Amino acid sequence: MKQKKYHWQPELSMAIISWSCTFAILFMSLILTLEYTRPYLVSNIVLAVFFVFALLGLNRYFKLSEQGVVIHYLLPIRKKRLRFERIQTIIVGTKSIKIVSDDFSSGSSMFIMPKKQRDGLIEALNKETSFSGKVIYDDQLKLGEYE
Template sequence: MIKIFGKVRYHWQPELSWSIIYWSITFIPIFIAMSLFYERGTVPIGGLSFIAVFMIFVGFGFHRYFIISEDNKLWIISLNILKPLKVDIASIKKVEVTKTTLALVFEDGKSRLFHMRKWPKKYFIDALALNPAFKGEVELLDHLDSLDYFKFYQNDKKEKASLRNQS
């Protein structure tokens, strides 16, 4: 969760196999550039161009996030920077949450799966559930207490509050 220009962004990644493939391809130009720098005593222009390609790939790799706008729309920004997906929050029927993933199920039956870290996912679900246009349900699919980080978060808050009261 990052706040840039007054908008809160909740970052996500695609499926794990696609992420591994993408990031493996992303690091190829930097290794080529390092080998070009090693071979010559001067800075070759080819090495600098490979570093520029690497930086562009890294920028595209981190360009995946959600934005909940004030007009009750959910923007799903992905690698395609020219066409972000704009979804009406009222059309989300269900949000299925597991330890590592978040699935948005829409009224037309389509579903999209996103991989998110624990805390951005928690804050995204909180912001989505508190939106007045959201009429769907949030379903936690991890029923084990050891995997349910919402309970850990709740218990952590209760323990801190009880420690403050004792002081």
């Protein structure tokens, strides 16, 4: 059985910063391309760097395992495993979820998710028998942690 991936983005300020830097690399490549009328090695290398950063930016997702939730971050070495029994509360907002667990250094973490991905993750978590945390729906949940 293929495991389903539930894609997410970091809280709003970090998402804006990371995607702005990624698209700045694309614009640099396009500017370098305009300098020459034929393919130019430097602009192609910068364009390749853009694609690497874009793929890394899309590499953020949740994956459910038998023991818990595996959270994949921008860098593959930062992968985090949360056991189901360590998740205390999941607060579901209109555009994001907030997971409260002692495994996070700040006690909780915010994830921006599209509605379809968010609902699919909550439904899959509710089907898990070892998941004992509370799921709270809060329409007032903001996109940023510090709002």
